[in-house]
Amino acid sequence: MTMTADPNANANTNRDHRDHTWLVILAGGIGSRFWPLSRAARPKQMLDFFGDGPMLRVTFERALPLSAPERTLIVTSGALVDEIAALLPELPRANILAEPLGRNTAPAIAWAASIARQADPDAIIAVLPADHYIPNRSAFVASAAKATAIAAGHEGAGPTHLVTLGIEPTRPDTGYGYIQRGAARPDGSFDVKCFVEKPDLARAASYLAEGSYAWNAGMFFMSAALFLAELRRHEPALGALFDTLVAENHDQASLISATVSAYPGMKGVSIDYAVMEKSERVVVLPASFAWSDVGAWPALMDHRQPETSTFAHGEVLEIDGGDNVLVSGDGGIIAAIGVSGLTIVHTRDATLVVPTADAQRVREVVAALAAAGKAHLL
Amino acid sequence: MTMTADPNANANTNRDHRDHTWLVILAGGIGSRFWPLSRAARPKQMLDFFGDGPMLRVTFERALPLSAPERTLIVTSGALVDEIAALLPELPRANILAEPLGRNTAPAIAWAASIARQADPDAIIAVLPADHYIPNRSAFVASAAKATAIAAGHEGAGPTHLVTLGIEPTRPDTGYGYIQRGAARPDGSFDVKCFVEKPDLARAASYLAEGSYAWNAGMFFMSAALFLAELRRHEPALGALFDTLVAENHDQASLISATVSAYPGMKGVSIDYAVMEKSERVVVLPASFAWSDVGAWPALMDHRQPETSTFAHGEVLEIDGGDNVLVSGDGGIIAAIGVSGLTIVHTRDATLVVPTADAQRVREVVAALAAAGKAHLL
Numbered sequence: 001m002t003m004t005a006d007p008n009a010n011a012n013t014n015r016d017h018r019d020h021t022w023l024v025i026l027a028g029g030i031g032s033r034f035w036p037l038s039r040a041a042r043p044k045q046m047l048d049f050f051g052d053g054p055m056l057r058v059t060f061e062r063a064l065p066l067s068a069p070e071r072t073l074i075v076t077s078g079a080l081v082d083e084i085a086a087l088l089p090e091l092p093r094a095n096i097l098a099e100p101l102g103r104n105t106a107p108a109i110a111w112a113a114s115i116a117r118q119a120d121p122d123a124i125i126a127v128l129p130a131d132h133y134i135p136n137r138s139a140f141v142a143s144a145a146k147a148t149a150i151a152a153g154h155e156g157a158g159p160t161h162l163v164t165l166g167i168e169p170t171r172p173d174t175g176y177g178y179i180q181r182g183a184a185r186p187d188g189s190f191d192v193k194c195f196v197e198k199p200d201l202a203r204a205a206s207y208l209a210e211g212s213y214a215w216n217a218g219m220f221f222m223s224a225a226l227f228l229a230e231l232r233r234h235e236p237a238l239g240a241l242f243d244t245l246v247a248e249n250h251d252q253a254s255l256i257s258a259t260v261s262a263y264p265g266m267k268g269v270s271i272d273y274a275v276m277e278k279s280e281r282v283v284v285l286p287a288s289f290a291w292s293d294v295g296a297w298p299a300l301m302d303h304r305q306p307e308t309s310t311f312a313h314g315e316v317l318e319i320d321g322g323d324n325v326l327v328s329g330d331g332g333i334i335a336a337i338g339v340s341g342l343t344i345v346h347t348r349d350a351t352l353v354v355p356t357a358d359a360q361r362v363r364e365v366v367a368a369l370a371a372a373g374k375a376h377l378l
Numbered sequence: 379m380t381m382t383a384d385p386n387a388n389a390n391t392n393r394d395h396r397d398h399t400w401l402v403i404l405a406g407g408i409g410s411r412f413w414p415l416s417r418a419a420r421p422k423q424m425l426d427f428f429g430d431g432p433m434l435r436v437t438f439e440r441a442l443p444l445s446a447p448e449r450t451l452i453v454t455s456g457a458l459v460d461e462i463a464a465l466l467p468e469l470p471r472a473n474i475l476a477e478p479l480g481r482n483t484a485p486a487i488a489w490a491a492s493i494a495r496q497a498d499p500d501a502i503i504a505v506l507p508a509d510h511y512i513p514n515r516s517a518f519v520a521s522a523a524k525a526t527a528i529a530a531g532h533e534g535a536g537p538t539h540l541v542t543l544g545i546e547p548t549r550p551d552t553g554y555g556y557i558q559r560g561a562a563r564p565d566g567s568f569d570v571k572c573f574v575e576k577p578d579l580a581r582a583a584s585y586l587a588e589g590s591y592a593w594n595a596g597m598f599f600m601s602a603a604l605f606l607a608e609l610r611r612h613e614p615a616l617g618a619l620f621d622t623l624v625a626e627n628h629d630q631a632s633l634i635s636a637t638v639s640a641y642p643g644m645k646g647v648s649i650d651y652a653v654m655e656k657s658e659r660v661v662v663l664p665a666s667f668a669w670s671d672v673g674a675w676p677a678l679m680d681h682r683q684p685e686t687s688t689f690a691h692g693e694v695l696e697i698d699g700g701d702n703v704l705v706s707g708d709g710g711i712i713a714a715i716g717v718s719g720l721t722i723v724h725t726r727d728a729t730l731v732v733p734t735a736d737a738q739r740v741r742e743v744v745a746a747l748a749a750a751g752k753a754h755l756l
Contacts, residue, residue: 317743319739319746330727332726332728333727333729333747334729334731335414335729335730335732335740336730336731337730337733337736337742338733339720339732344729346729348726349708349709349711350712350713351706351710351713351724351729352714353714353715353720353731354713355715358715365713365715368695369695374711
């Protein structure tokens with residue numbers, strides 16, 4: 001075994017985008033549309049719908065080729081810190097940023113961007129929701145690596161654009177926001193003509209036919225410094241607040257605790273509304289991997305095994321019937337006889353039965369339980 | 379406070395049928411038609427469908443005015459002894475007769491009759507299933523007391539007949555056996571023309587129209603000695619076996635342990651087939667109290683609260699929909715949105731969903747789980 005005189009020399013030679021890339025995984029949220037499986041203490045991102053592990057763990061592993069555990073930040077709620085630390089043991093515990101309360105995505109991303117920029121002025125952040133389904137890991141990594149390179153900008157010129165992924169739509173989905181592409185750019189990305197909120201079916205169909213619209217997957221690849229500059233431009237109060245936090249706190253620990261203290265006073269606003277829909281520096285990179293935000297129970301019908309009419313998770317005994325969403329949690333069993341078109345969810349202390357077409361009405365259940373003070377069921 | 383010279387004198391003066399009456403509560407059986415709420419370790423008779431307590435406890439309390447705890451015998455399976463002892467703490471533990479395996483009702487009743495006769499040659503046994511629904515306790519007690527008096531016979535003449543209750547039918551139920559009345563007798567009972575098994579709907583309707591048929595509720599009031607004599611006549615081997623057991627064991631403890639040893643060699647046969655359908659000493663006493671054997675999930679529809687279309691047990695949140703059987707066990711909750719005609723049962727480790735009209739198919743589930751070796755779910 002030979003040793004080099006300077007063990008860091010080799011590492012320095014190999015420095016590339018990966019060494020500057022920080023993963024920012026957004027793992028807040030409760031996912032009440034998946035009640036009763038999802039609860040405050042077990043939100044959607046901690047669930048394993050597809051048998052490959054909790055969605056947060058899968059998200060982390062899928063993105064890890066872009067970065068490293070020590071450059072991965074998880075933004076979540078305080079109640080989940082211990083569980084996430086157990087789920088991602090390779091992560092430094094200090095990298096789990098616990099929001100004292102929800103303030104939407106712009107403050108969450110600004111917080112993570114500030115920490116990344118403090119550690120590395122050239123940091124590129126890859127912002128990834130923790131609860132999306134992307135079965136093809138290598139296709140994701142290829143698209144994300146390209147987006148990261150575009151976000152890093154040309155050698156010398158530095159970062160000039162914020163990059164969002166636009167997923168090629170495969171159906172006129174009314175549950176997603178869309179991004180309309182403008183002019184093509186030399187690096188393979190496109191100018192953004194506009195962001196559009198969830199359309200009705202007729203408009204979604206016209207977007208699909210028109211061909212220049214992509215699904216907004218909520219994944220962003222950005223220079224931390226450029227993002228904070230754009231935040232300062234379009235949400236001056238929030239941008240100035242983070243400028244002050246960074247100026248007054250010179251290590252990660254103090255920056256985190258100061259941000260926690262300042263959090264309740266921040267404006268709750270989404271990154272789309274605060275920056276993406278306003279900044280002229282946003283570009284969209286088309287991506288064609290299969291993707292779903294797994295927004296509610298009916299979405300699971302898209303994830304059925306081939307040749308099966310029912311989506312089944314956990315132990316399920318279906319006799320006759322079909323076209324059901326059967327999700328059995330907590331190691332229990334669902335026995336369904338002669339029923340179809342239903343979403344049936346079993347957990348240790350609650351069962352949901354609803355026609356899949358009406359499954360969004362689970363929110364009425366959650367609201368009723370909250371109104372009745374049944375916090376143990378939420 | 380005065381004292382009598384002989385403290386037994388007063389008791390002896392008050393001796394009546396009640397002092398000779400023994401309750402024999404049949405609490406074997408598994409009730410797999412109520413899966414997943416009923417399990418081997420929690421059969422139907424231990425369940426509380428109606429909010430008034432476990433059915434066995436309710437049966438005991440309902441019948442207690444006829445007798446006393448020390449003259450109450452429970453025939454059940456060994457697995458349930460501890461639970462029953464906890465449920466009926468006023469009962470001497472030795473009065474819980476644990477069958478080493480199921481041998482149907484004739485051996486179970488003969489065993490209890492032998493113990494009662496050993497303690498009291500004039501014992502009258504009131505044989506009561508542990509899992510029937512009879513809301514009007516005083517009407518039951520009035521009918522049962524009359525049946526007991528008929529079974530005890532006239533002063534001097536002694537017991538001459540085995541008495542069964544015949545419930546006046548209120549609908550052409552195809553789930554019950556029927557008893558056709560013959561000639562009226564002076565004591566208010568009737569000769570039995572015949573027992574008939576569960577009829578089809580046309581025959582059940584004709585029975586209802588004809589007017590001389592009653593439901594066979596499986597409740598019998600009999601001199602223990604006369605029952606054993608009739609058993610000896612119509613099932614000689616079984617009768618002789620119990621004669622030997624009684625002759626060779628002179629106290630309750632040894633009679634119980636000897637019977638347990640002999641049990642596996644006994645013929646498994648019902649009291650109806652062994653004695654009731656054959657003996658010419660059987661009479662039927664009409665009774666008109668509300669009664670149900672609560673045989674399977676659909677039977678619960680008969681027990682809905684007034685003005686409600688759904689039978690609900692446990693914590694249930696029904697939004698729209700109706701005409702459901704919603705049974706939530708183990709302290710959990712069922713949320714049902716926009717469904718109707720379903721039986722939905724939640725327990726800690728299993729959920730059942732089936733159209734109520736097909737709920738008898740739960741047997742297929744139980745069979746499949748047994749075939750798959752999932753004993754923990756049975």
